[in-house]
Each structure stands twice: as C-alpha cells, then as structure tokens.
Amino acid sequence: MCPRPGTQAAILSRVRLDRRAQAACAAELELRGMRKDRDGRLELDLAPGITGGVAISASEAPQGAGFTRLDPIVSVRHHESGELVSVLLGIPSGCSIQRSGGLVSTSLAELIPREERSRAGWVLEAGADAADLARRVADDVVFYGFPFMERLRSAEALTREMERPRHRDIRRMDLAVLYMLTGRQEDARRLLMEVQPVSQHPPVFANNQYAKFLDAFSRHFGLDLDLASWPVRERVDQALFGRINIRQNGVVRNALINIGRADLAGQAAGLSESELRRISDRSTEIFRDMPKNDMNLGRACGLAAAEFLDP
Numbered sequence: 001m002c003p004r005p006g007t008q009a010a011i012l013s014r015v016r017l018d019r020r021a022q023a024a025c026a027a028e029l030e031l032r033g034m035r036k037d038r039d040g041r042l043e044l045d046l047a048p049g050i051t052g053g054v055a056i057s058a059s060e061a062p063q064g065a066g067f068t069r070l071d072p073i074v075s076v077r078h079h080e081s082g083e084l085v086s087v088l089l090g091i092p093s094g095c096s097i098q099r100s101g102g103l104v105s106t107s108l109a110e111l112i113p114r115e116e117r118s119r120a121g122w123v124l125e126a127g128a129d130a131a132d133l134a135r136r137v138a139d140d141v142v143f144y145g146f147p148f149m150e151r152l153r154s155a156e157a158l159t160r161e162m163e164r165p166r167h168r169d170i171r172r173m174d175l176a177v178l179y180m181l182t183g184r185q186e187d188a189r190r191l192l193m194e195v196q197p198v199s200q201h202p203p204v205f206a207n208n209q210y211a212k213f214l215d216a217f218s219r220h221f222g223l224d225l226d227l228a229s230w231p232v233r234e235r236v237d238q239a240l241f242g243r244i245n246i247r248q249n250g251v252v253r254n255a256l257i258n259i260g261r262a263d264l265a266g267q268a269a270g271l272s273e274s275e276l277r278r279i280s281d282r283s284t285e286i287f288r289d290m291p292k293n294d295m296n297l298g299r300a301c302g303l304a305a306a307e308f309l310d311p
Contacts, residue, residue: 017067017068017124017126018058018068020124020130021056021058021068021070021124021130021133021134022040022056022058022070023130024130024131024133024134025056025070025072025133025134025137025138026040026042026056027134028131028134028135028137028138029042029054029137029138029141030042031138032138032141032142034054037053040055040056041053041054041055042054042055042056044146044149046076046149046150046152046153047153047154049078049079049080050076050077050078050079050152050153050154050155050158051076051077051079052074052075052076052077052145052146052148052149052150052152052153053074053075053076053077053103054072054073054074054075054108054141054145055072055073055075055263055266056070056072056073056137057070057071057072057073057262057263057265057266058070058071058266066125066126067123067124067125067126068123068124069121069122069123070121070122070123070124070133070137071107071108071109071122071262071265071266072107072108072109072122072137072140072141072145073105073106073107073108073262073263073265073266074105074106074107074108074111074141074145074148074149075103075104075105075106075263076103076104076105076148076149076152076153076158076161077102077103078102078103078155078158078174078178079102080102080181081102081174081177081178081181082102082103082174083102084177084220085102085173085174085177085213087216087220088173088177088213088216088217088220089173089209089212089213089216090212090216102174103171103174103263104152104158104161104162104167104171105260105261105262105263106148106260106262107257107262108137108140108141108144108145109121110262111144111145111148112140112144122136122137122140155178155181155182156182158178159175159178159179159182162174162175162178163175166259166260167260169259169303170259170260170261170303170306172191172192172194172195173213173217175191176188176191176192176217177217179191180221180223185221185223188223189223189225192214192217192225193225193230195207195210196230196231196232196233197227197230197232197233198232198233198289199232200228200230200232201228202228203227203228203230206285206286206289207285207307209307214227233289243280243281243284244280244283244284244287244297244300244301245280246276246279246280246283246301247276249268249269249270249271249276250268251301252268252271252276252279252301252305253265253266253268253269254298255298255299255301255302255305256268256302256305256306256309258298258299258302259299259302259303259306261302261305261306261310264305264306264309264310267309268305275308278308279301279304279305279308280304282304282307282308283297283300283301283303283304283305284300285304286300286303286304287300
C-alpha cells in the first residue's frame with residue numbers, strides 16, 4: 001500500500017522537531033556544566049567512578065501532531081560494576097549499546113513533586129523556539145535532577161537505591177557485583193539465588209544468559225554459589241498459556257516504564273516487527289517461568305524488553 005501524500009514529509013518533520021529539541025536541551029545542559037558522551041547522554045562527575053547523567057528522550061507523538069514531547073531521563077552510573085557485568089556476560093567492549101549500564105534511572109517528571117506537576121510538560125511545537133524549552137528542561141534538571149544525582153554519589157547509596165523493587169529485578173547482576181565490591185558476599189549469594197533453576201542435576205536456568213553470568217561471576221570472585229543446592233522453581237503448566245503477541249511499540253514502552261526502566265522507553269518506538277516478535281517470544285518464556293502467585297504479563301513484557309535493549 002502506498003503511503004498517503006504528505007505522510008513521509010510529516011514523519012521527517014517530526015523527526016527533525018525531535019532532534020532540534022534534543023540538540024537545544026543538550027547545548028543548554030552543557031552550559032550548566034554537563035558534558036556529552038559518545039552516545040549523546042549528558043554526564044556530570046559525582047565521585048571517582050560515579051557519574052550522573054541525563055538522556056533527552058522524545059515520546060512518540062501522534063502522526064501529524066505538529067509537536068514533540070520530551071521525557072528527560074535522569075540516571076546515576078557506577079562505571080566499575082557496569083563494566084564488570086559486561087565482561088562477565090562476555091559482551092565485547094566496543095558494543096556500547098549492548099553494555100550493562102551499571103546505573104539506576106528515573107524520569108525527571110517523577111522527581112517533581114505531585115503538587116507541582118500541573119504544567120503541560122516539556123513540549124515543543126512546530127515553529128516554536130527550542131531554546132526556551134531547553135532552558136525550562138535544564139532548569140528542572142538542575143533543580144530536581146541534580147539533587148537526585150547527589151543523593152546517589154557513593155557506592156553505598158547506589159546499592160540502597162538498587163535494592164528498591166523498581167530496580168532490583170532489572171539490575172540484579174549489577175547489584176550482585178556491587179555487593180561483592182563492597183564485601184557483602186552473602187547478600188550477593190542470596191540475591192542471585194532468587195532466580196531459581198527450572199531443573200537440577202545439572203542446574204538448568206530458563207535464561208541461558210543468566211546461567212553463563214553465574215558461572216563467570218563465580219570464577220571471577222572465587223565464590224562457590226553451590227548451584228546444585230538451589231531449590232527448583234515451581235513452573236506452571238505451559239499448556240495452559242498461549243504465546244504472548246506484542247504488536248504495538250507503545251505496549252513495550254509502557255511496560256518498560258512500569259518496571260522502572262524509563263531510560264529505555266524511548267528506544268521502543270524504533271523497534272521493528274521482527275524485534276517485537278523476539279520480545280514477544282522472550283516475554284512468553286519469562287511469563288511461563290514466573291511463580292504461580294506472581295504472574296504478571298506487563299512485568300514479563302518489560303523484563304523481556306529490558307533484556308533485549310540492555311542485555
């Protein structure tokens with residue numbers, strides 16, 4: 001089917017609007033003392049090996065809407081744990097997009113008190129001045145984002161933040177590594193043990209990547225995880241459930257936000273049909289492996305998408 005006249009031009013116009021807004025915000029944040037890294041993220045040194053960051057994500061707007069809405073994501077990165085997780089996963093150092101972030105993140109909007117959220121949001125309309133929007137975004141980053149970064153400027157503070165439910169499942173490997181780096185071996189063992197094998201003799205995990213990580217983790221730190229003693233996860237009857245079929249990018253975006261991975265939500269808009277199928281397949285596996293009393297389709301989708309976008 002041929003696209004309607006003007007459709008391609010409208011899409012290109014929206015893309016240019018997104019990029020204009022993002023570029024203006026980046027320039028303004030650089031004036032506030034941040035620097036741009038190779039992936040376009042704005043960074044700020046907090047402590048040796050720990051940086052704060054802002055990623056200017058653009059939410060998907062209706063076709064032909066004539067505006068773009070920004071969703072700035074604020075994060076704090078612990079470089080040593082992130083790099084080490086990537087090494088243990090066997091990810092080459094040059095694959096920056098697929099490397100573990102070693103970070104915790106949140107939408108800037110979530111850092112603004114509820115009573116002050118009455119504003120329309122960070123919106124740039126076609127023909128409007130991007131510099132004005134950029135100043136408003138930068139002001140909010142400084143006023144609300146910087147204190148969030150400052151609060152997490154130590155490994156101990158980052159560990160406490162990663163222990164929160166919204167981060168714990170997604171950053172389990174980073175948290176386990178942080179535990180080891182701060183001398184908390186038993187905490188690391190208990191955390192990793194929360195993901196139980198689906199069978200024993202030998203131990204088999206639903207996620208083969210996790211199994212490889214456990215092996216590399218054990219060898220790197222010289223820690224015997226004693227996998228043979230781990231209890232087997234009770235699995236549901238797979239015949240009772242069909243395949244999860246995700247057809248809309250917005251479903252993935254919302255699932256990522258709901259599990260606390262707003263930093264990845266902006267990437268959902270660019271997922272192809274084949275990539276959505278892969279996420280659907282992994283969502284099905286995760287859902288079927290969830291304990292009977294804790295089965296959640298949305299969470300399964302979010303976890304699968306997070307694995308795909310940031311393995």
